[in-house]
Amino acid sequence: MNECFLRPRGNALILSAATGLLALASLLSNAFGDDFPIVSVPRLTIAAVLLAVLGCAFALGFIRRLPGDIAILFSSLFSAYALIETVSEHPASSSGGFWLLTLAAWTCGWLFVERLAAWQAVGLGAKRVINLAIPLLFGVWLLILWQIVVTGFGVPKVLLPAPSEIWLRLTGSVPTLWADFQQTFLKAVLFGYAAGCGAGFVIAILVDRVPFLRRGLLPIGNLVSALPIIGVAPIMVMWFGFDWPSKAAVVIIMTFFPMLVNTVSGLAASDAMQKDLMRTYAAGYWQTLVKLRLPMAMPFIFNALKINSTLALIGAIVAEFFGTPIVGMGFRISTEVGRMNVDMVWAEIAVAALAGSLFYGLVALLEKRLTFWHPSQRG
Amino acid sequence: MTASTLPASRSTNPFAGLMRGTTGPVIVVVLALLAIWYVAAVVLNTPFQRDTYARANQSDVPFSQLVGDTLAQERPVLPAPHQVIAEMWDTTVKKAVTSKRSLVYHTWITLSTTLLGFLIGTLLGVLIAIGIVHSRVLDKSLMPWVISSQTIPILAIAPMIIVVLNAVGISGLLPKAMISTYLSFFPVTVGMVKGLRSPEIIHLDLMHTYSASKLQAFLKLRLPYAVPYLFTSMKIGIAASLVGAIVGELPTGAVAGLGARLLAGSYYGQTVQIWSALIMAALLAGSLVGLIGIAEKITLKRMGMAQ
Numbered sequence: 001m002n003e004c005f006l007r008p009r010g011n012a013l014i015l016s017a018a019t020g021l022l023a024l025a026s027l028l029s030n031a032f033g034d035d036f037p038i039v040s041v042p043r044l045t046i047a048a049v050l051l052a053v054l055g056c057a058f059a060l061g062f063i064r065r066l067p068g069d070i071a072i073l074f075s076s077l078f079s080a081y082a083l084i085e086t087v088s089e090h091p092a093s094s095s096g097g098f099w100l101l102t103l104a105a106w107t108c109g110w111l112f113v114e115r116l117a118a119w120q121a122v123g124l125g126a127k128r129v130i131n132l133a134i135p136l137l138f139g140v141w142l143l144i145l146w147q148i149v150v151t152g153f154g155v156p157k158v159l160l161p162a163p164s165e166i167w168l169r170l171t172g173s174v175p176t177l178w179a180d181f182q183q184t185f186l187k188a189v190l191f192g193y194a195a196g197c198g199a200g201f202v203i204a205i206l207v208d209r210v211p212f213l214r215r216g217l218l219p220i221g222n223l224v225s226a227l228p229i230i231g232v233a234p235i236m237v238m239w240f241g242f243d244w245p246s247k248a249a250v251v252i253i254m255t256f257f258p259m260l261v262n263t264v265s266g267l268a269a270s271d272a273m274q275k276d277l278m279r280t281y282a283a284g285y286w287q288t289l290v291k292l293r294l295p296m297a298m299p300f301i302f303n304a305l306k307i308n309s310t311l312a313l314i315g316a317i318v319a320e321f322f323g324t325p326i327v328g329m330g331f332r333i334s335t336e337v338g339r340m341n342v343d344m345v346w347a348e349i350a351v352a353a354l355a356g357s358l359f360y361g362l363v364a365l366l367e368k369r370l371t372f373w374h375p376s377q378r379g
Numbered sequence: 380m381t382a383s384t385l386p387a388s389r390s391t392n393p394f395a396g397l398m399r400g401t402t403g404p405v406i407v408v409v410l411a412l413l414a415i416w417y418v419a420a421v422v423l424n425t426p427f428q429r430d431t432y433a434r435a436n437q438s439d440v441p442f443s444q445l446v447g448d449t450l451a452q453e454r455p456v457l458p459a460p461h462q463v464i465a466e467m468w469d470t471t472v473k474k475a476v477t478s479k480r481s482l483v484y485h486t487w488i489t490l491s492t493t494l495l496g497f498l499i500g501t502l503l504g505v506l507i508a509i510g511i512v513h514s515r516v517l518d519k520s521l522m523p524w525v526i527s528s529q530t531i532p533i534l535a536i537a538p539m540i541i542v543v544l545n546a547v548g549i550s551g552l553l554p555k556a557m558i559s560t561y562l563s564f565f566p567v568t569v570g571m572v573k574g575l576r577s578p579e580i581i582h583l584d585l586m587h588t589y590s591a592s593k594l595q596a597f598l599k600l601r602l603p604y605a606v607p608y609l610f611t612s613m614k615i616g617i618a619a620s621l622v623g624a625i626v627g628e629l630p631t632g633a634v635a636g637l638g639a640r641l642l643a644g645s646y647y648g649q650t651v652q653i654w655s656a657l658i659m660a661a662l663l664a665g666s667l668v669g670l671i672g673i674a675e676k677i678t679l680k681r682m683g684m685a686q
Contacts, residue, residue, distance in 0.1 A: 011516070110516075117516045131519065138520035159543055216404025220412075226618040227664050228625050231637075231657045234645030239456065310529055321629050322645050337542045345539050353531040360527075 012118075013059060015111040020055025022104035023048045029097030032090040038097045041086055047079035051104045058111070069119075073112045079105035080144045084151075088164075092154020102148055109141050161343040170347040176332070177351050184329040185355050187244040188316040192251025197308055199252065200259025201301070205289070207260070208267045221261045229254050233319040242323050250319040255308040259301075266300025267293050299374050302367040309359045313352060416460055423456040424449035458651045466655040479635070486659055488636040492552055492624040493667070496559020497617050503560065504567025504616070505609070511568070512575040512601070513593070522572070529565050537626050555627035555636075562623040563616035570612025574605030607684060610675035617667045625660060637663075 027048045031038045038044050054075055057063050063071065083102055087094060113134055143163050149155070150162040157165065170177070207213045233250050240246035270293050278288045320330025329348055336344040428449050432440055440448075450459040458466075467482060474481035507525065510517045537558045544554040578600050586596040628638030637656045644653035 011514075113520055114516050117519055134516075134519040135521075135523035138524065158546060212404050213408070215401045216408035219401055219405050220408060223665060226614070226668050227661045228618075228622045230622055231625060231641055231653075231660055234641050234653055235650070235657075237645065238648070238650065318626055318629075322642070333539065337539050340546075342539065342543065345536075349531070349536055349539075356531055357527055 012111060012114045015107050015114060016055045016058035018055070019104050019108045019111060020052050020057075020059055022100050022107065023051035023055060026097045026100035026104060027052065029100060030095050031086070031098045031101075032093045032095060034095070036090075038101065043082040044086055044098075044101065047075070047082040047105070048101055050075040051079055051101075051108055055104070055108065055111075069112060069115045072108060072115065076105050076108035076112060079108065080141075080148075083148055084144065087148055087151045091151050094152040098152065102145075102152070106141065106145065109137065113137055158340050158342055161346055165343050166346040166350060169343040170350060173344065173347065177347065179327050180329045180332050180348065181351060181355065183244060183325075183327045184247070184316050184320065185313070188247035188319075188328075189251060189312045191244075192248035192316065193255055193308060193312040195248070196252035196255030196312070197259045197305060200256045200304070201263055203256075204260050204263035204267065207264055214264060218261065218264055221257050221264070224257045225261055229257070230315060230318050233315070234322045236319065237322045242325055244328075247316045247319040247324075247328075251312045251315045254311045254315040258307050258311070259304045262300045262304035262307075263297060266297025269293075269300065270296040298371045299367075302363065302371065305363050306360060306367070309363050310356055313356050313359070317352065413460055416457075417450070420455065420457045420459040421446055421449045424452055427452065427456065454648050455650055458654050462651055463654045463658055466651045467658065470655065482640070482655065482659055485636050485640050485656070486663060489621070489624050489628065489638065489660070490663060492555045492627065492636070493559055493617070493621045493663075495552055496556035496623060497563050497613075497620040499556065500560040500563030500616060500620060501567050501613060504564040504612075505571050507564070507568045508571030508575060509597075511572050525565060525568055528561075537623070537629070541627060555624055558627040559620040559623035562619040566612040566615040566619065567609070570608045570615075571605055574608025575601045577608065578604045603682065606682065607675075607679060610671060610678070614668050614671050614675075617671060618664055621660065621664050621667065 026038055027045070029038065030036055031041060031044060038048055054063070054068075054072055058068065058072070062068075079101065083098070083105060087098070116130055116134055116137075119130060146160075147162050147164060150160055161169075207217050230250070232253055236246045236249040236253075240249050274292055274296070275288065278292050283291070317330040317333070320328045321334050324331040329352055332348050333345050336342075336348070425445065428445060431448075432438070449455070450462070452458075455462070470480060470482040474483075476483045476487075478484060507521065511522055511525075512518075540557060541554045544550065544557075575597075582600055583596065586600055591599070624636070625638035625641070628634075628636035629642050637660050640656035641653055644650070644656065
């Protein structure tokens with residue numbers, strides 16, 4: 001075991017002490033209402049005792065090893081489970097002790113993340129797992145706190161539904177969500193993205209051939225990239241009708257300019273030295289383009305592809321606010337908001353977020369595969 | 380061979396020098412775009428015009444009259460540039476600023492939302508960046524979420540945030556500004572994290588030998604280093620903030636703002652109104668980015684960092 005592994009940093013000490021003290025305090029107070037102490041609910045008692053013992057032990061310097069860290073993880077997750085289960089039986093009536101215990105569970109979870117960040121991982125694989133686990137735990141805790149706070153305070157469903165309700169709605173209306181996803185993502189977004197990026201790429205190569213156009217179009221392209229292009233949505237809906245082609249048109253316009261600007265600056269990225277080398281090989285324009293300049297432009301092109309992956313989804317959804325057939329993610333969001341079915345809206349947003357992240361991740365993965373030689377990927 | 384590669388002398392051709400910079404080509408491209416716009420307007424508006432002639436039993440209309448009529452329709456498929464400019468002149472200069480028909484009034488509504496959202500977003504972005512730079516746990520746990528927060532099509536939530544906050548009694552500027560905030564905090568966070576980390580190790584070590592505290596190292600080394608990055612990301616942030624403000628205005632039932640003008644125009648088929656709102660939004664975006672660019676130049680010059 002490494003020395004660094006054993007020595008907690010200042011934050012960990014504060015967090016563990018807070019966990020212990022908060023859990024101890026919660027043991028002495030009420031969970032729900034005025035006459036419902038924590039100790040009358042077995043699982044909350046177990047959770048509080050666990051947290052109190054672990055927090056105090058860690059603060060006093062006892063369990064600062066791997067088994068201790070794992071115990072911290074499990075007790076924080078168990079307390080989260082106990083809290084969620086209990087609060088769903090007594091909605092909107094939780095009082096001081098319950099929130100003290102919630103805070104204790106949260107600081108305990110944070111303590112584990114703090115320990116995780118300090119672990120000296122052996123090997124690249126373990127490091128990667130830890131780097132993935134930290135943001136994942138953060139996300140899980142966000143969801144846990146969201147669930148507890150919403151049910152504990154009895155936040156009205158219209159304002160903010162709990163994650164469990166959103167999940168229920170999500171699993172309960174898969175056919176609707178799938179139809180919307182098909183209409184918006186598989187038709188409008190994918191077609192628009194491919195056409196917009198393709199057109200931007202081809203025009204960029206043309207522009208690159210003519211220096212006059214490069215000097216004339218690039219400043220305009222840069223300016224247009226900063227404009228609120230999404231405003232053309234109503235015009236496109238007017239021109240191309242309510243169905244998906246109008247949304248694809250919006251996506252094409254939105255994705256075209258980032259691609260154009262990035263590809264043109266990418267094509268300028270190869271050094272004079274490298275171009276001279278190609279000349280000494282007696283390479284023609286096309287050979288230089290395919291073997292030197294396009295590969296050098298790859299990082300720029302992928303930058304545009306990544307920017308466009310999120311722009312495309314936004315463009316398609318917002319364009320649907322201006323008129324659609326009765327299917328599509330933007331349509332569903334705007335109508336369900338009107339009917340105050342907020343959990344359906346959140347389910348739709350969850351689908352959109354998942355699709356957006358996967359799309360982005362796919363492009364990023366492709367970038368890693370294709371530009372493995374670039375310094376930014378080797379680091 | 381040599382004659383063609385030699386640069387043309389300025390004395391013989393005064394336009395040669397102009398065309399070598401960026402100004403000349405940009406002007407030519409803009410003129411070309413305007414020409415394409417006019418041609419497209421004529422082509423796109425012709426079917427409706429022919430319909431009108433047929434209904435009025437006018438046959439063999441001369442081509443010049445057809446072109447003139449297509450460029451002067453009341454609700455054209457594609458309005459000509461001069462129609463848009465005339466509409467903008469009508470709604471900005473000829474109307475009282477307080478009138479609901481004035482484009483200045485709507486622009487001001489959008490601008491105030493944009494600025495409020497941008498201000499909050501920039502502050503939030505800088506604060507998150509400071510946290511990320513100084514805490515390893517925050518860096519590892521928050522940074523991936525900051526990045527993936529932008530893969531979520533957040534504009535999709537815009538109508539919900541506004542309708543829901545309206546239901547609780549919060550209305551007006553703040554709900555719309557929240558969307559702007561969400562869109563503009565991201566570039567600022569990413570840029571500031573990069574900027575605050577840009578001082579070289581050797582400079583941080585120097586601060587260490589001076590026995591500077593973390594706060595002193597932050598104020599005297601990291602912050603000045605981050606200023607150029609801050610301005611670059613603020614330019615992206617304010618453009619994003621404007622988009623957020625416009626989309627935020629869509630679900631409020633088309634009451635006020637450039638987004639509302641777009642929506643109202645699309646409801647009533649007022650294409651000229653849509654285009655003038657669009658051009659106004661473009662002008663607004665251009666001038667906001669330009670203003671930040673000027674502020675950047677002045678600040679960097681005073682800090683001695685200008686190139």
